[in-house]
Amino acid sequence: MSKTPVWKSIALSLTSDIAEGRYNTGDQLPTEAQLAAQHGVNRHTVRRALSDMAEQGLVHPRRGAGVFVAARPTDYPIGKRVRYHKSISASGKIPGKKILSLTTRVADDSEAEALQLTPGDTVHVYDGLSLADGQPIGLFQSVFPAERLPDILDALSDTQSVTRALQRCGVEDYTRVSTRLTARAATPTQALHLHLTEGAPVLFSVGVNADTTGIPVEYGRTVFAGERVTLTMNED
């Protein structure tokens, strides 16, 4: 899907550098070799970009000396509009949740490992959607050990809150043991739920919460709509 040739994006980058005054008229640009290294590309690709700029009269090369800035571009590409993102706290206190399903089944391998269960143990699963101002921002799945928390599903359907449901099941307090994050492309199903186009960037988060004694009580996976969510971590 990358229609723009590499050399063109390099030419654009250098052109905007000149336009922004990073290089002035008469200045020598970095050598072709340096530019190639900076952009992680072959020298010939840089030459292709420079020759394009030379044709436009922006730079003029001198063999043995270097490439020099000839003039300012009359018009240059301006940066794309910066989008404003809703800032969501990473602590999990997101206003508005919608229950998609509450089920009970056998734990799969990754769930068993995360919750320190033996294969074959059953788990309660909470699938849901996180909302902010009515807009979907996250699609999550919380997995709980059924033996430890037999009544968690009832508590969840009442409160819709993981924290309060756990409290009602005797887990006074819990802490986040681990969190892993990565960026992915939205699957069709995820795109549907999060009102995104297929392939849009999403934040994929996997985490485990444990009670005060260190025993895991929840294994959560969340897919955030990348364009609508910024996770903020404050260490204090």
Add this chain to the structure above:
Amino acid sequence: MSKTPVWKSIALSLTSDIAEGRYNTGDQLPTEAQLAAQHGVNRHTVRRALSDMAEQGLVHPRRGAGVFVAARPTDYPIGKRVRYHKSISASGKIPGKKILSLTTRVADDSEAEALQLTPGDTVHVYDGLSLADGQPIGLFQSVFPAERLPDILDALSDTQSVTRALQRCGVEDYTRVSTRLTARAATPTQALHLHLTEGAPVLFSVGVNADTTGIPVEYGRTVFAGERVTLTMNED
């Protein structure tokens, strides 16, 4: 009557070659033409197999260069006191950094705010690439207050390490004050550096590090290759 398509058996054959260690991560596979000749098929059939493997993240083609065996996703811990070099070595990979450019300029608004500077103050800027086993995993920009750390650029070009450069400039220790994360689509330039296709999901991270007295010393922005990086947050 084997129903399995030819390209699939080729993909399986190559996959097992990789699994058996006949090709190691980072190795270049035989060229498409060679593989086509070896299997007695057309190059397009080989390409079909390779594109399937690329989708699974097993291999990573580079136009003009060849097809290379991809590395497993790298765990990248973030938290109060994480140091890139240590954390990557701990994951069994060889860490590296590549300096793209070292410059000095006036701070923009967001930088001034993050570093608690007054508008017009100058900053030193370190653009670079983070590597694990030679593969690019992150494209970063570190901004330092010039007045507080006048010699940081020399220290950086010597050590390539933010931690050691700061130490040499009198900052014995530092901690992460804040981190913000979101998912985005790779721009052409970012895709170029990180060896991704344009529009591939990337993790965008913005963070501030402060010294022991709480004064900001570094404002860092990083773009991680989503398919090669998992951020791990350890709460300690």
Add this chain to the structure above:
DNA sequence: TTATACTATACAACTAGACAAATATTACAC
């Protein structure tokens, strides 16, 4: 008929390396 799997060919885009030509820098004689 229609879709599929594969073949065949051609060209574009990029990498890789080598060497030539022009220029800049340095060392040294005077």
Add this chain to the structure above:
DNA sequence: GTGTAATATTTGTCTAGTTGTATAGTATAA
């Protein structure tokens, strides 16, 4: 200091190889 030769640096050019893409054709099974 000045001029000159030697050396290093930088752009220009060439050849070759590799992946990406587009178009057209063929055999086969549903």
